[in-house]
Amino acid sequence: MTKWSLSKVALRASYLFTHVLFLNISKLESEDGEGVISTAIVVLIVAFLAVGMWIAFKALMGQTTTTISSQVSQLGQ
DSSP states (O other), rough: OOOOOOHHHHHHHHHHHHHHHHHHHHHHHHTTHHHOOOOOOOHHHHHHHHHHHHHHHHHHHHHHHHHHHHHHHTOOO
């Protein structure tokens, strides 16, 4: 049976502490969810652009419909 000295125990404990500390830090710095978050942000941006385009389209088509109706009624006179 080997006899453990205090310095060997302290050395192994410091190694274990350092190893566990670095493992936990590397887990905190992980970029596992970055793709999902980036995709969600892009989807929201595209959705807002689509809403803006729809509003512009409806305004343009409303004005165009009014102008066409006015022109067609003048043709019939």
